[in-house]
Amino acid sequence: MKKVIPFAHDLLEQTINPGDIAIDATCGNGHDTLVLSKLVGDKGTVFAFDIQNQAIERTKQLLDQASVQNVQLHMVDHQYAPDYISEEDYGRIGGAIFNLGYLPGSDKQTITTPESTIAAVDSIAALLKQGGLIAIVVYYGHQGGEREKQALLDYVSSLDQKKFSVLQYAFINQQNNPPFLLAVQKRK
């Protein structure tokens, strides 16, 4: 069985087409940004966000090493993501990914919060193309993580089933709170 992150990437690969727009809502170390960059290709664009300078710098470095040129990096809260995308491009948004929690390798003081995360998921979900998908990798072992997890589960469970399919993909016999996936797909 696929682990959580490879499974999330598989889902995004199935929904993001070359030429699409994709969003990395929490670019972190840039690994997902690079994955999305390949999926949208030369004619597509990735919008990547993070509130931490350290994350923006690491992502920039990774993208430079790979000579990637189709990514726009913004150091801003992901709930404002739609402000950075032209309205005429909204219909091209094929997918987005969130990694909740803290930046790996950081001091763990800066974490995602339920209010900002839900606002961001909500605004991006509204703009997705038909069939487009948001993958949310939920880390929740840190302080504040349980609260964010519960708030997010409540939010996505309440999404109208006529408009969205919401999948939970979780390994449930593991210790140490491993991350699980929530996938929100806009129905066709």
Add this chain to the structure above:
Amino acid sequence: MKKVIPFAHDLLEQTINPGDIAIDATCGNGHDTLVLSKLVGDKGTVFAFDIQNQAIERTKQLLDQASVQNVQLHMVDHQYAPDYISEEDYGRIGGAIFNLGYLPGSDKQTITTPESTIAAVDSIAALLKQGGLIAIVVYYGHQGGEREKQALLDYVSSLDQKKFSVLQYAFINQQNNPPFLLAVQKRK
């Protein structure tokens, strides 16, 4: 995103090889039996169980129509499945499937029970080949279903993570208690 039953079949397809033994623990109308029959091929065997004569008859009819000859049908509680397989064949068990609840199209009076289901999963899990997988499609909208669901979740969540990976695959924003999948894979 794949629906629950196609996703369960995909997982079984990845773990059951031609020549393997497979188990349909609740043959019902025979649809899964037929799927397993194709996966194990001419050199493999499917052991299919059900406690209802109606289910055995329907499955037999479906298999006859498809000229399937690699299935052994037994009208017995699935917790006794291992008694019907030779000990020397235990290492060939590549996969099993359960559909919990009642027989579709029946009077809904006969349902799977947590005691029998857990006993069956436990005994089959012990006999699986390395990498082998049990797919459990959990219907729980009927009377008694919620109790079985909870007991089963408690049981599979307690399986040793060094020996098994346990995945929950569930659409969580749908009304009317749609079925979800629990997949138990023996680690290599």
